[in-house]
Amino acid sequence: xxxxxxxxxxxxxxxxxxxxxxxxxxxxxxxxxxxxxxxxxxxxxxxxxxxxxxxxxxxxxxxxxxxxxxxxxxxxxxxxxxxxxxxxxxxxxxxxxxxxxxxxxxxxxxxxxxxxxxxxxxxxxxxxxxxxxxxxxxxxxxxxxxxxxxxxxxxxxxxxxxxxxxxxxxxxxxxxxxxxxxxxxxxxxxxxxxxxxxxxxxxxxxxxxxxxxxxxxxxxxxxxxxxxxxxxxxxxxxxxxxxxxxxxxxxxxxxxxxxxxxxxxxxxxxxxxxxxxxxxxxxxxxxxxxxxxxxxxxxx
Amino acid sequence: xxxxxxxxxxxxxxxxxxxxxxxxxxxxxxxxxxxxxxxxxxxxxxxxxxxxxxxxxxxxxxxxxxxxxxxxxxxxxxxxxxxxxxxxxxxxxxxxxxxxxxxxxxxxxxxxxxxxxxxxxxxxxxxxxxxxxxxxxxxxxxxxxxxxxxxxxxxxxxxxxxxxxxxxxxxxxxxxxxxxxxxxxxxxxxxxxxxxxxxxxxxxxxxxxxxxxxxxxxxxxxxxxxxxxxxxxxxxxxxxxxxxxxxxxxxxxxxxxxxxxxxxxxxxxxxxxxxxxxxxxxxxxxxxxxxxxxxxxxxxxxxxxxxxxxxxxxxxxxxxxxxxxxxxxxxxxxxxxxxxxxxxxxxxxxxxxxxxxxxxxxxxxxxxxxxxxxxxxxxxxxxxxxxxxxxxxxxxxxxxxxxxxxxxxxxxxxxxxxxxxxxxxxxxxxxxxxxxxxxxxxx
Numbered sequence: 185x186x187x188x189x190x191x192x193x194x195x196x197x198x199x200x201x202x203x204x205x206x207x208x209x210x211x212x213x214x215x216x217x218x219x220x221x222x223x224x225x226x227x228x229x230x231x232x233x234x235x236x237x238x239x240x241x242x243x244x245x246x247x248x249x250x251x252x253x254x255x256x257x258x259x260x261x262x263x264x265x266x267x268x269x270x271x272x273x274x275x276x277x278x279x280x281x282x283x284x285x286x287x288x289x290x291x292x293x294x295x296x297x298x299x300x301x302x303x304x305x306x307x308x309x310x311x312x313x314x315x316x317x318x319x320x321x322x323x324x325x326x327x328x329x330x331x332x333x334x335x336x337x338x339x340x341x342x343x344x345x346x347x348x349x350x351x352x353x354x355x356x357x358x359x360x361x362x363x364x365x366x367x368x369x370x371x372x373x374x375x376x377x378x379x380x381x382x383x384x385x386x387x388x389x390x391x392x393x394x395x396x397x398x399x400x401x402x403x404x405x406x407x408x409x410x411x412x413x414x415x416x417x418x419x420x421x422x423x424x425x426x427x428x429x430x431x432x433x434x435x436x437x438x439x440x441x442x443x444x445x446x447x448x449x450x451x452x453x454x455x456x457x458x459x460x461x462x463x464x465x466x467x468x469x470x471x472x473x474x475x476x477x478x479x480x481x482x483x484x
Numbered sequence: 485x486x487x488x489x490x491x492x493x494x495x496x497x498x499x500x501x502x503x504x505x506x507x508x509x510x511x512x513x514x515x516x517x518x519x520x521x522x523x524x525x526x527x528x529x530x531x532x533x534x535x536x537x538x539x540x541x542x543x544x545x546x547x548x549x550x551x552x553x554x555x556x557x558x559x560x561x562x563x564x565x566x567x568x569x570x571x572x573x574x575x576x577x578x579x580x581x582x583x584x585x586x587x588x589x590x591x592x593x594x595x596x597x598x599x600x601x602x603x604x605x606x607x608x609x610x611x612x613x614x615x616x617x618x619x620x621x622x623x624x625x626x627x628x629x630x631x632x633x634x635x636x637x638x639x640x641x642x643x644x645x646x647x648x649x650x651x652x653x654x655x656x657x658x659x660x661x662x663x664x665x666x667x668x669x670x671x672x673x674x675x676x677x678x679x680x681x682x683x684x685x686x687x688x689x690x691x692x693x694x695x696x697x698x699x700x701x702x703x704x705x706x707x708x709x710x711x712x713x714x715x716x717x718x719x720x721x722x723x724x725x726x727x728x729x730x731x732x733x734x735x736x737x738x739x740x741x742x743x744x745x746x747x748x749x750x751x752x753x754x755x756x757x758x759x760x761x762x763x764x765x766x767x768x769x770x771x772x773x774x775x776x777x778x779x780x781x782x783x784x785x786x787x788x789x790x791x792x793x794x795x796x797x798x799x800x801x802x803x804x805x806x807x808x809x810x811x812x813x814x815x816x817x818x819x820x821x822x823x824x825x826x827x828x829x830x831x832x833x834x835x836x837x838x839x840x841x842x843x844x845x846x847x848x849x850x851x852x853x854x855x856x857x858x859x860x861x862x863x864x865x866x867x868x869x870x871x872x873x874x875x876x877x878x879x880x881x882x883x884x885x886x887x888x889x890x891x892x893x894x895x896x897x898x899x900x901x902x903x904x905x906x907x908x909x910x911x912x913x914x915x916x917x918x919x920x921x922x923x924x925x926x927x
Binding site: 194196198203204205245247248249278279280282358360394395396397399400401402404405406407408410425426427428430431432478479480481482483 | 528534536538540634636671678679680710713718748749750752754852854855856857859861862864866867868869870884885886887888889890891923924925926927
């Protein structure tokens with residue numbers, strides 16, 4: 185048995201003819217009672233309303249390169265897009281990933297240790313065994329910035345002469361298995377989150393995201409903020425409209441200059457699409473600072 | 485079994501379903517049944533990589549007890565499974581709350597004549613034959629240039645489907661369709677720079693699909709053109725959305741005029757019917773009855789007869805996309821839009837791609853869009869992009885890792901020209917879009 189529940193709340197708020205939305209939700213490998221525990225369902229609703237109200241006050245986001253601080257938890261979608269997909273075994277067996285042939289190389293700043301862990305109890309991306317019967321594992325992808333390994337299903341592992349890693353997943357019986365992520369997250373660092381924000385003179389603080397996308401081959405990835413703020417003189421100031429952030433995975437990872445001590449996993453909402461197959465996944469990260477990233481606002 | 489017999493068989497399955505729903509106490513019901521077979525063959529680096537044969541059945545039943553609604557789906561078409569699905573839908577309906585907008589579409593709108601839209605042209609091809617075409621396609625891409633160093637392969641896909649829909653107004657109808665496609669994705673490399681691109685063609689008739697060699701060499705050309713991509717400075721300038729990605733701007737429009745977004749007040753085009761949202765020269769039409777069309781259908785997902793309509797005429801929004809539920813919520817009539825827009829096209833201003841570049845003079849061509857940064861509640865638009873930098877009306881060099889941002893309302897109003905360069909097969913026909921000004925986020 186592999187239960188899975190998910191709840192999503194989307195709200196629209198309106199003031200003086202201006203409408204904005206907010207959304208929130210969560211899920212786990214649990215039964216529906218999960219949403220009644222700890223006031224979760226109502227909590228999602230409150231969070232969605234809070235986010236929508238923040239957006240009612242949002243001004244145009246800036247455009248261009250600037251320091252970006254990402255909040256903890258769901259912003260870990262950065263790791264999913266910037267490195268996760270590029271480390272899936274099929275792309276690396278074929279040599280089509282920006283990370284192909286780079287095991288043992290420095291691909292991220294030494295502050296970064298990234299794992300894909302399917303063994304976390306009850307998480308949305310967790311599996312006892314993968315869809316080919318291989319026990320899922322806690323696989324280190326990047327350790328202190330050094331690329332350690334890829335995520336494998338059986339076929340690609342065999343073709344590459346390595347062991348399967350418990351990442352062989354399929355949407356359903358009607359789909360072929362392929363290497364997929366489970367719960368992908370970055371281990372905590374040493375900085376206080378407040379200290380990270382205080383270190384930025386002018387930049388963006390992004391705390392909530394929609395989805396993302398990556399071009400495995402060029403390494404270019406995007407993810408879209410739906411709650412973000414300006415940082416001015418080390419302080420979080422005005423909320424800004426959602427903006428897409430774009431970067432090059434291997435490059436951006438080397439620009440991570442501060443990692444917080446506040447690791448958080450997402451609330452259990454992630455769905456990853458690849459070659460037409462959707463599977464539930466988790467992400468997580470502590471607060472982290474990227475020295476330079478392109479922000480796609482309208483305020484040039 | 486031939487296709488007519490298959491449709492007959494599915495029709496009696498739908499009739500049995502509706503009968504069963506009545507027997508179990510439903511006041512009304514609707515059901516859709518589909519059966520599909522397909523073959524997909526991928527060749528990579530000259531070797532056959534995967535061969536997939538598919539055979540799928542699907543059945544969906546919706547029952548109404550007064551205004552209470554329940555639905556269930558199954559992939560098992562045997563009588564026991566059907567009875568159990570109907571029972572499951574009935575259980576849900578009995579415990580659902582009353583919803584005055586729930587129900588079947590208006591019986592007066594049901595399709596009466598079911599025209600043959602020429603959608604069924606099976607391709608008698610086996611795995612070996614498919615592999616041969618895919619190999620020729622990939623080979624053309626790989627031999628196009630020494631810088632094509634790797635490949636994700638070429639895939640030939642062919643599918644035949646039969647679909648029947650019925651409801652307790654006495655409407656039961658269905659038709660078979662086919663769809664075939666050939667696609668190819670390759671990687672161009674120069675030093676450390678690695679770029680992937682693809683090309684494809686698809687159609688209802690195998691003979692309508694472009695030659696494998698053309699598809700392959702086009703994929704190679706596109707990947708090669710991306711090599712040496714530079715960054716662009718942050719600026720405000722005109723943006724030309726190339727024809728192969730321009731349909732996404734029309735899809736945003738369709739998302740914003742969906743009845744469900746309108747009654748939830750979650751669209752930037754709320755109350756925009758009758759107002760000027762595009763320049764006056766713009767007409768956008770929907771043509772569901774186009775012969776061989778990729779989204780053609782004689783009736784929508786509720787049995788409502790489809791017909792040609794203008795969604796935008798002289799720049800003015802003519803109406804929303806309504807299924808019966810959204811129509812009742814808004815006090816309007818269904819526009820046969822259950823299941824989405826079927827074959828759309830937009831007027832062109834007559835320039836080809838080169839003429840559009842000259843008209844733009846200086847700006848950005850967007851050839852790829854990434855991410856989901858299109859907010860249909862506010863119209864705010866911010867997407868990752870790749871493309872070309874244009875100066876003096878000519879492409880100068882490829883650019884990458886930038887964003888294009890604006891608001892869809894301004895983008896639609898600021899549409900300067902639509903080219904004659906219809907690029908891709910599919911249900912949305914458009915040339916490249918030249919938009920007067922957007923913010924480009926780069927260095």
